[in-house]
Amino acid sequence: MDTALIIGGTRFIGRHTVREFRNHGYDVAIFNRGRHDSSFARDDVVHVTGDRMDDDALDRARRQIDPDVVADCVAYHPANVQSATEIFADTDAYVYVSSGAAYGTEVIPKREEETPLCACSPEQATDDSWETYGPRKADGDRAVFAAGDRGVRAMSVRPPIVYGPHDYTDRFAYWIDRVHAYDRIIVPHSALRHLVYVGDVASAIRTIAERGDAGTAYNVGTHTLPVLTEWIELIADALGTSAEPIEMSERELATTPLDPSDFPLYRDYPHVLDTHKLESIGWEATPIPETVTTTVDHVVSTVQTVERGPDRAEERSVLETISS
Missing domain, CATH: 3.90.25.10 (UDP-galactose 4-epimerase, domain 1)
Incomplete structure (x- = not known):
């Protein structure tokens, strides 16, 4: 049985991603800081405590779990993605949760390989404000593309606003x-x-991990x-x-x-996000x-x-x- 490691797995997208992989026969482990109660405390889910900003802690999780698939739900800075694609370079799949906000041009629709991404300055790359969210996510995508060029099976998924149970944004x-x-x-x-249901983001992550192309981004939306x-x-x-x-x-x-x-x-x-690429590898919206x-x-x-x-x-x- 394959093992999936979910970086962040107790709040919203990560929580549903844990359930998605478990429901499809994977052994599942969660890596997070342990600051939020887990709904999987009584389930057969391994919990590894650590700060995802700490590369050494992330590498210890890799050695402890030896995952086949990694879903990175809480990478908010480009450096997070750069280090993760190196740490998990030998896994079967690394999927980074990016955002539709990564697109830097307002066109209809926004297509993965055509619409330009936001630029990201060194100052923006380490900032935590909402104004730099799109640029930071875009630079994370570029780290995925670079990893794909190195032969790492790294991919990203770009959701717009996500809704569903346990959404803390309200x-x-x-x-x-x-x-x-x-x-x-x-x-x-x-x-x-575009909006997207959180369960559909989770199923998109699994679909991309199983069938996606290395170094590729996939839009997901209703x-x-x-x-x-x-x-x-x-x-x-x-x-x-x-x-x-x-x-x-x-x-x-x-x-x-x-x-x-x-x-x-x-x-x-x-x-508006074009979702044909994701649908072409077998994903379907609920x-x-x-x-x-x-x-x-x-x-x-x-x-x-x-x-x-x-x-x-x-x-x-x-x-x-x-x-x-």
């Missing part, structure tokens, strides 16, 4: 919370943007692109309720205390209604407090003004 949960609590909600007019109001309708269906989305343009919102960027999942320019229902059920069952988004009192004031 970007999708915000809309679930609004639809669950109110019958009228303000929705900014938003351009198309097979179709609902607009924001359609996502809200899907959420309402999953909740068995209805909500009236009051769609407002940027110009209309400018007359209120609200800003479009205050609303999670808003985008002012389309973000039907969107199914993924939304699973996500809604989890969010509602955990009764979590969602603190993202605009102030509800301001929203209510705007809605009352519209009604009058």
